[in-house]
Every structure is written in C-alpha cells, then in structure tokens.
Amino acid sequence: MAAEQAQTALEQNVERRAPSLPITSSEKANLIIHYYRGEIGRMTSWRDRIDRTSNWAITVVAALLSVSLSTPTSHHGVVLFAMLLVSLLLLIEARRYRFFDVYRARVRKLERHYFAQALFPQADLKPDWAQAIAKSLRNPCFLISYREALFRRVRRNYVWMYLILLLAWLLKISTPKLLPDQPKTDVVFSVSEAVGNAALGPLPGWTVIALVAMLYAAVIYAAVHRQPDDGEFAHGEVHV
Secondary structure, eight states: OHHHHHHHHHHHHHHHSOOOOOOSHHHHHHHHHHHHHHHHHHHHHHHHHHHHHHHHHHHHHHHHHHHHHHOTTSOTHHHHHHHHHHHHHHHHHHHHHHHHHHHHHHHHHHIIIIIHHHHSOOTTSOTTHHHHHHHHHHSOOOSSOHHHHHHHHIIIIIHHHHHHHHHHHHHHHHOGGGSTTSOOOSSOSSHHHHHHHTOBTTBOHHHHHHHHHHHHHHHHHHHHOOOOOOGGGGSOSOOO
C-alpha cells in the first residue's frame, strides 16, 4: 500500500514538473523555427481579417454608389449612409490592426535579428533582441494606440474611399437630374440651390454640409499626420 502511494505521489510530481527547456543549439534552433511558424500563422490570420474589412468597405462604396447615381429617385442620403458605414468599418479595422501589429512585430524581430544574422551576420545588432519578444509573450500588450492605428488605415486605404464618396455626394447635390422632384438640368446655378439640395430630413443643408466638412477635416488630418517612424516602420519600406 505504501509503495503504491509513493508511486502515485511520484507520478503526480512528474505531471506537475515543467517541461524541460532546450539546452543544445539544435534544440533551440528547432524551438525558434516552430515558434516562428506559429507567429506567422497568427499574423497571417489577422492580416486576412484586415483585408476582409477593407474588401467589405470597398463593396459598400461600390454598391451604394451604384444605387445612388443610377437613378434620380435615390436620395443623396444614400451616399451619406455609405460614409457612415465606411467609418464603422474603419473603426473595426483599426482594432484588428492593433492585434496584427503585435504579431507582425514579433515576426519581424525574428527575421531581422535571427534569420538575417544566420544568413549574413552583422555586428551592429543588439544582443538582447530576444528580450523584447520574451516580454511580449509574458505580458502581451498593444504596441500602438487606437488613434495611430486609425491614422495608418486611413493613409493606406480609406482616404481614397472617402474621396470617392465625397466626389459622388458633391455630384449628387449639384446635379438636379440626379435628385428626385428636381428639374432635369445638368448642374445647379447657385450655391443656395446646392445647399438646399443638401438638406437631409429636418436638418437644413448648411448643417449637413458642416457635418460632412468636419468628417473630411478629420480624414485629411489623419491622412497627413505622421508620427516619427519607430519600431518596425524604421526598418524598410514594405509595411501594411
């Protein structure tokens, strides 16, 4: 009985014991290779989610513009609704981008400090590069703010979608034959007519134009504002 209890205690201690760490260089190399593959998989997964959100936004722009500009019975508010949906998708994509950036940073550190060194060693790299990866694994945290993620996605993709929507909206409110219950003329002949066409329900035209101007002022600021390149953006030009 005592022998069985001792055997059981020994088995429990073995189960609670942490797995042995790699000791030899071949074991460490094998560990890094498998870890690199895992991080590549996670990075690729989040990159696919980012691209999927951008594709949704492009589909929304194309679909609602075709509805808005194809018939005069369609209200110009359809284009404003497209701006709202694109903004919502931008917020979702910025959140996804922050996750992608964490795994992208780990992959790039391995590529720059380990694999590049194995192919062609350089003496100017920091010897403690693995400490940043270990710290990120022990305490995962975002590397960029939500605001900066928004700005990056606006610069990369969304500024062009907003520009297309703005041009379509201006065309819609300045071309009476594209509006319901308006004379079939090509363009308006005064600013007051365009302002009147911009009215949306109980909101007068000036209010709608002011709201659109505020939105595009924020888009322009996000597109031109750049923080000093740091992290992985300080190395190379191929970035998302």
